[in-house]
Amino acid sequence: MGASRAxxxxxxxxxxxxxxxxxxxTDRGIGPNMIIVSVRTDLALFGAPTEEILASNPELxxxxxxxxxxxxxxxxxxxxLIAGLAWFGMREAPAWTLALLTxxxxxxxxxxxxxxxxxxxxGIGVGLGDMPPFMWVPAIAMPVASVLAxxxxxxx
Amino acid sequence: xxxxxxLLFLVSGLLWLAIGALAPVMFxxxxxxxxxxxSPSSDAALFGAPPAQLLVANPSLATFRRVxxxxxxxxxxxxxxxxxxxxxxxxxxGETWALTLLNAVGLVVIPFWWVVLGPYRAAGIALGLFDLPPFMWVPGLLMPAxxVLGWVSYVQGR
Numbered sequence: 001m002g003a004s005r006a007x008x009x010x011x012x013x014x015x016x017x018x019x020x021x022x023x024x025x026t027d028r029g030i031g032p033n034m035i036i037v038s039v040r041t042d043l044a045l046f047g048a049p050t051e052e053i054l055a056s057n058p059e060l061x062x063x064x065x066x067x068x069x070x071x072x073x074x075x076x077x078x079x080x081l082i083a084g085l086a087w088f089g090m091r092e093a094p095a096w097t098l099a100l101l102t103x104x105x106x107x108x109x110x111x112x113x114x115x116x117x118x119x120x121x122x123g124i125g126v127g128l129g130d131m132p133p134f135m136w137v138p139a140i141a142m143p144v145a146s147v148l149a150x151x152x153x154x155x156x
Numbered sequence: 157x158x159x160x161x162x163l164l165f166l167v168s169g170l171l172w173l174a175i176g177a178l179a180p181v182m183f184x185x186x187x188x189x190x191x192x193x194x195s196p197s198s199d200a201a202l203f204g205a206p207p208a209q210l211l212v213a214n215p216s217l218a219t220f221r222r223v224x225x226x227x228x229x230x231x232x233x234x235x236x237x238x239x240x241x242x243x244x245x246x247x248x249x250g251e252t253w254a255l256t257l258l259n260a261v262g263l264v265v266i267p268f269w270w271v272v273l274g275p276y277r278a279a280g281i282a283l284g285l286f287d288l289p290p291f292m293w294v295p296g297l298l299m300p301a302x303x304v305l306g307w308v309s310y311v312q313g314r
């Protein structure tokens with residue numbers, strides 16, 4: 001149970017950190033080079049380097065500003081909830097805590113699938129390294145943590 | 157009083173969950189295309205044209221929206237599930253951590269929403285409460301009320 005709890009807390013803190021950093025880094029460093037996924041896949045989907053597109057498309061630039069920061073706020077909230085629930089709720093490990101974390105981890109998967117559909121429809125292969133870490137880290141770590149938690153729960 | 161507090165947080169969580177679940181179905185419908193982020197009139201004022209027209213004329217914008225709306229929706233579902241679960245199960249036994257966690261989440265999103273709405277303020281577009289997306293303003297009203305009721309109940313219970 002300890003390992004499972006540590007994984008959930010780490011995932012939550014990771015999401016929280018990305019949410020907070022996204023606020024400051026979206027328009028600095030590598031931020032302007034990618035629209036949402038990776039430089040390579042965004043170039044393939046949008047047909048031009050991101051900086052060029054953003055410079056010539058003020059509506060997209062404004063919409064990106066708004067939606068990326070909304071995403072950041074929700075990443076911070078989700079991360080805080082996952083870390084808090086895992087840290088405090090899993091101390092006694094009631095079934096509802098494990099069920100909630102398991103369902104949350106699984107519930108995210110179809111949304112990531114839908115979010116990447118424009119890339120699939122355009123025939124652009126999106127590898128694990130192309131995806132934003134806020135998608136692939138919980139997608140891998142949360143099911144693993146859930147299995148560990150349920151095994152420990154059944155054995156207890 | 158504790159039950160009222162739990163219900164306010166529960167409703168906030170279920171609203172996030174419902175909006176997140178419905179968004180991928182609704183955002184490509186004619187109704188969904190009337191807005192980009194806030195209300196149709198405010199979006200038209202900020203972006204210079206009605207959203208439905210913009211989404212046809214600007215394929216990059218439409219494609220980006222198809223990526224971002226499901227991603228935002230997924231996080232709304234995740235936040236909503238845990239908020240509702242912690243409100244219902246965690247606060248049932250008067251757990252201090254449950255109420256503290258829900259308060260912290262309600263507070264942490266406020267600066268993000270403030271920054272998100274920055275372009276509207278910068279363009280001089282007045283936003284009323286009902287112009288804002290419900291996932292912002294409904295928990296923005298319910299969560300502080302839930303927090304006050306929850307802490308009063310917790311203090312009285314000791």
